[in-house]
Amino acid sequence: MTTTDHPAVEKLRTGISSLDIIAKGGLPKNRTTLISGTAGSGKTVFAVQFLAAGIANGEPGVFVTFEEAAADIRANMRSFGWDLAQWEEEGKLAFVDASPDPHIETFEAGAFDLGALLARVENAVKKVKATRVSVDSLGAVFSQFSDQAMVRGELFRIATALKAMGVTAVLTAERTEDHGPVARFGVEEFIADNVMILRNLLEDETRRRTIEILKFRGCDHQKGEFPFTIVPKGGVIVIPLSAMQLSMRSSNIRISSGNKDLDEMCGGGFFRDSVTLVSGATGTGKTLTVTQFLQGGAANGEKCLLLAFEESRDQLVRNATGWGFDFEKMERDGMLRVVCDYPDLSGLEDWLVTIQQIITEFKPRRVALDSLSALENVGTLKAFREFVIGLTSFIKHQEITGMFTSTTGSLMGGDSITESNISTLTDSIVLLRYVEMFGEMKRGLTVLKMRGSAHDKAIREFTIGKGGMQMGRPFRNVTGIIGGAPMHVNPGDVERVWTQYDKAIDRRRPESISGT
Amino acid sequence: MEGLLSKYLLTLYVTGNSPRTKVAIDNLNRICSQELEGRYELEIIDVLENPQRAEDERILATPTLIKQLPPPLRRVIGDLSDKEKVLLGLEVRPAPNASAQTRPEAK
Numbered sequence: 001m002t003t004t005d006h007p008a009v010e011k012l013r014t015g016i017s018s019l020d021i022i023a024k025g026g027l028p029k030n031r032t033t034l035i036s037g038t039a040g041s042g043k044t045v046f047a048v049q050f051l052a053a054g055i056a057n058g059e060p061g062v063f064v065t066f067e068e069a070a071a072d073i074r075a076n077m078r079s080f081g082w083d084l085a086q087w088e089e090e091g092k093l094a095f096v097d098a099s100p101d102p103h104i105e106t107f108e109a110g111a112f113d114l115g116a117l118l119a120r121v122e123n124a125v126k127k128v129k130a131t132r133v134s135v136d137s138l139g140a141v142f143s144q145f146s147d148q149a150m151v152r153g154e155l156f157r158i159a160t161a162l163k164a165m166g167v168t169a170v171l172t173a174e175r176t177e178d179h180g181p182v183a184r185f186g187v188e189e190f191i192a193d194n195v196m197i198l199r200n201l202l203e204d205e206t207r208r209r210t211i212e213i214l215k216f217r218g219c220d221h222q223k224g225e226f227p228f229t230i231v232p233k234g235g236v237i238v239i240p241l242s243a244m245q246l247s248m249r250s251s252n253i254r255i256s257s258g259n260k261d262l263d264e265m266c267g268g269g270f271f272r273d274s275v276t277l278v279s280g281a282t283g284t285g286k287t288l289t290v291t292q293f294l295q296g297g298a299a300n301g302e303k304c305l306l307l308a309f310e311e312s313r314d315q316l317v318r319n320a321t322g323w324g325f326d327f328e329k330m331e332r333d334g335m336l337r338v339v340c341d342y343p344d345l346s347g348l349e350d351w352l353v354t355i356q357q358i359i360t361e362f363k364p365r366r367v368a369l370d371s372l373s374a375l376e377n378v379g380t381l382k383a384f385r386e387f388v389i390g391l392t393s394f395i396k397h398q399e400i401t402g403m404f405t406s407t408t409g410s411l412m413g414g415d416s417i418t419e420s421n422i423s424t425l426t427d428s429i430v431l432l433r434y435v436e437m438f439g440e441m442k443r444g445l446t447v448l449k450m451r452g453s454a455h456d457k458a459i460r461e462f463t464i465g466k467g468g469m470q471m472g473r474p475f476r477n478v479t480g481i482i483g484g485a486p487m488h489v490n491p492g493d494v495e496r497v498w499t500q501y502d503k504a505i506d507r508r509r510p511e512s513i514s515g516t
Numbered sequence: 517m518e519g520l521l522s523k524y525l526l527t528l529y530v531t532g533n534s535p536r537t538k539v540a541i542d543n544l545n546r547i548c549s550q551e552l553e554g555r556y557e558l559e560i561i562d563v564l565e566n567p568q569r570a571e572d573e574r575i576l577a578t579p580t581l582i583k584q585l586p587p588p589l590r591r592v593i594g595d596l597s598d599k600e601k602v603l604l605g606l607e608v609r610p611a612p613n614a615s616a617q618t619r620p621e622a623k
Contacts, residue, residue, distance in 0.1 A: 098576050103589075107605030110543070110594030115531030115578040116563045116570045123567035144576070 009219040012132075012168045015053030016046075018238040022222040023213060032159050032169040032191040033216075036183040037198030042209065042230050043172040045080070046198065047134035048073065049235040050170045051093060052082045054132040060092045061132040062124045062167075066140035070097040081233040094124040100144055108146060114154035118161055125165050133162055137172040138187045148185065159191045182214070193217040199225065203380040206347065211238055227386050229349035237353050239390050255401055257289075258296025261471030262430075265447050265456035270428060274451070275392050275402035277372075277423065280432030284443055285464055286405040287311070288323060289430065290368040292468050293403050295325045298335040302365035306336065307355060309343045309374035316340070324466050337362050348379040348387040356394055367395050371405040372422070388422045410484065427451040435461070435475060435486050444481055445471070524548075524556035524606070525585035531578040532564045536595050540579035543596035551608050581606075 011025035020026045027033050037043045044067075051061030063084075065073060073095075074084045087093035098117060125133065135158075142151050162169045171191060173183035178199045195214040200207060210225035228238040254269035257276075263269040270276055278289045287310075294304040308316055316338060320327040330336035339358060346354070359367065369391070376384055388404075395402045404426070423429055429448040434441050446459040458474035459481050475481060477491045528544060530537040541560065548556050563570040563578060573582065577593040583606050592605035 096571070097574055101574060104591055105588070105605075106591040106593060107601055108594050109592050109599075109601035109605060110540075110597035111536065112577040112579060112594045113531070113536070114576055115534075116529055116575040116580065117577070119531065119563040119567045120571050120575075123571065 009216075011219065013057075014050060015057050016049055016236055016238070017234070018240045019211075019236070021240040022211070022226050022238060023216070024220050024222060027168055027170070028194055028216055028219055029168050030163060030166055031193050032162055032171055033194035033196060034183065034187070034191050035170055035172045035196050035198060036175050037172070038175055038178055038200060041178075041198040041200040042228075042236060043174070043198060044068065044073070044136050045077075045230055046236050047136040047170055047172050048077050048082060048084075049080070051132055051134050052077075052080075052235070055087055055092045059131045060094075060128040061134065062094050062096060062121065062128065062130040064096040064098060064121055064124075064133065064135040066098045066135070066144070067137050069099045070095040079232055080235045082235075091128055094128045094130070096120050096124050098141075100140075111150075113150065114141075114158070117154075118158050121158065122161065122165065125167060131167055133167045133169040135169065135171040137174055139174045139184050142185045152186065155187065198228075203382070206379050206383070208347075208380060208383050209349065211236075227349050227383065227390075229347065229353055231350065231353055234353075239349060239352060239386070251399065255302075256296040256300065258292030258294070258299075259289075259469050259471075261460075261462075262289075262292075262445075262447075262469070265445075265458075265460070265471075266428065266450055267453040267455045270401055271452065272401060273396045273399045274427035275396065275404065275425070276428040276430060277404050277406055277426040278430045278432065279406040279408060281408045281410065281434060284432035284434060285445075285462070285469060286407070286432060287316070287319060287370055288464060288469060289432070290370050290403055290405060291316075291320050291323060291325055291327075293368055294330070294336060294366060295320075295468075297366040297401075298330045298333070301335075303334070303363060304330070304336045304366040304368070305359065305362055305364035306338045307367070307369045308338060308340045309369070310371055311340070313338055313340045322466075323464070323468050325468075337364070343374045343378050348375065348383045351375065351378070352387050352390045352394075355391060359395065359398065359400070364400060366401045366403070368403040369405070371407050373405075373407040385422070388425055392422075392425050423449075431482065433459070433481050433484075435459075435478060435481050437478065437486065437488060444475055445469075446482070523585060524552050524583060524608075526556055526558045526606075527573075527582045527584065528558065528560045529563055529570060529573070529575045529578055529580045529582070530560060532562060537562075537579065539597065540581075540595040543599070543602075544581065547596065547599055547602055551603065583607075 010029040011023070011027065012029040013020050013026040035043055035046055048063065051063055054061050077084055084093060088095065124130065138155060141155065142148055145151050173187045175181060175183050178201050182195060194216050197212045197214055199210045201210065209228050209230070211228045212225045213221040226238055226240055228236055230236055251272035253272040255272055256269050257263050257266065278286050280286050290306070294306055297304040317327045327336060327338065331338065372388065375387065392402065428450045431446050431448050433444045435444045443462050444459045445462050447455040460474050461472040463470045463472065477489050478486050479489055480487045528540065530540060544558070548558065561569050563575065579593070579595055581592040581596065583590045590605055590607065592602055596602050
């Protein structure tokens with residue numbers, strides 16, 4: 001074991017989206033990294049993408065395939081936008097096709113080694129002047145030969161030779177389960193310098209992909225599992241949760257919520273890079289709050305994005321019109337983009353990537369998502385949390401003001417999974433509640449939390465009409481609204497409580513402390 | 517049925533001048549002279565000198581013996597020290613006028 005104070009291992013920027021962030025700069029240069037994963041975990045895509053990203057950066061590559069035939073890989077990778085055949089023609093990529101040929105029967109008669117394979121790899125590296133090599137996958141070599149010890153020894157020889165050639169290599173290996181030995185056949189032993197694990201877990205009937213850097217010998221990396229997704233025309237996209245959180249800034253600039261009264265309750269409006277959660281039962285006015293928020297942005301010359309997972313475009317436009325807001329005009333003016341979709345269309349990781357792409361392209365200053373609860377059941381609770389963390393940090397990082405809505409299950413009071421899981425991630429929480437008073441349903445609004453600012457603590461009544469939300473008086477003589485069991489209290493009682501409270505304070509102040 | 521079709525076209529891929537290369541060539545020469553005398557052609561290719569040939573034929577292991585003719589195409593990998601397996605792999609049939617001693621005794 002050697003210990004160095006200053007790790008001298010250079011990193012190679014892979015160019016794979018966000019992988020370089022969790023790998024803190026990239027893969028260790030001139031070394032081999034084992035990518036281990038179960039069937040369908042994305043090893044081959046990763047291996048090809050490692051080369052594709054290199055080629056895009058002017059670094060030629062060699063792909064050694066033991067499993068799929070080169071022709072199959074060329075065909076399969078076209079959907080990611082990688083034209084391997086063209087790169088081969090341009091001399092940027094070379095294949096070493098070592099996949100088994102089912103048409104040729106092979107007999108073993110005596111001792112042998114994989115000298116020809118090594119010669120072919122060296123030849124290909126020399127031919128295209130490769131700096132990157134992908135080998136996919138090691139386990140498949142073992143199934144081609146009966147002498148496992150020989151194969152292990154030969155693979156070690158090849159891994160050593162790759163280092164000597166000065167290339168950075170990615171070697172994939174399969175494992176039988178997502179949590180267990182690093183790889184079958186003990187292949188990790190000879191390239192155990194760097195190990196990365198791809199997982200494809202089935203949790204609550206949904207698939208969740210994660211990537212983990214198990215170790216990088218001699219250099220630093222981020223620890224733990226990070227979700228990733230595989231998208232057409234992009235390949236592997238890692239979602240680096242912690243990296244985004246670290247770079248978050250905080251702004252003191254206030255912006256309007258689109259409603260003067262709400263601004264006042266918030267102590268002058270939302271903060272520029274804050275995320276507000278609007279929580280309430282169905283019909284309490286969440287979509288209205290969102291609509292006002294977007295209107296306020298557009299009126300201020302800020303581009304707005306609405307991600308609607310609950311209502312159709314037509315419904316949203318109609319509702320807005322009913323309140324006196326013209327969504328269609330805002331869209332025509334280029335101030336608003338409405339994205340409506342069914343939440344179940346793709347996994348949460350894919351949604352995050354899609355939303356990030358839309359934001360990057362449209363560059364809005366405000367983003368509203370209505371509602372988070374609709375996405376709750378798309379994935380596991382963990383995936384949901386990661387989605388919210390990912391989205392929150394992404395939009396904050398871009399100094400975008402966010403507003404998410406969350407639907408509570410019960411009409412009166414109560415909370416939701418969304419709320420209990422993400423309330424700590426948001427800066428402000430606005431609660432919308434039904435208040436039953438004398439056989440009538442009234443609506444109440446309170447600013448529960450406003451990070452970094454004073455705010456109105458009262459629960460105010462509001463009505464919905466033309467022009468949106470009209471704030472009224474606080475519910476001074478009702479208790480238990482938030483708990484879901486509003487109780488009307490005699491105004492005299494309220495007065496008495498307050499008087500006693502004031503008296504108690506008064507009594508503490510002077511020198512005399514009265515006993516009970 | 518015999519004639520041209522029974523001509524054995526063999527290619528042996530080896531890695532440099534290693535001891536294993538020497539063993540394989542010796543073994544192959546011995547087997548050929550015993551079993552295929554006068555009806556084979558042999559080409560030896562060093563993959564270090566000619567890696568592209570190995571690439572084209574998709575050779576992984578050395579030594580690898582390929583029998584192009586007569587069909588079917590067959591590969592035998594190893595230093596060919598196991599004569600019986602080599603003959604099995606190549607599907608060597610006795611020469612038309614060969615003497616009885618074609619089936620070697622089991623080891």
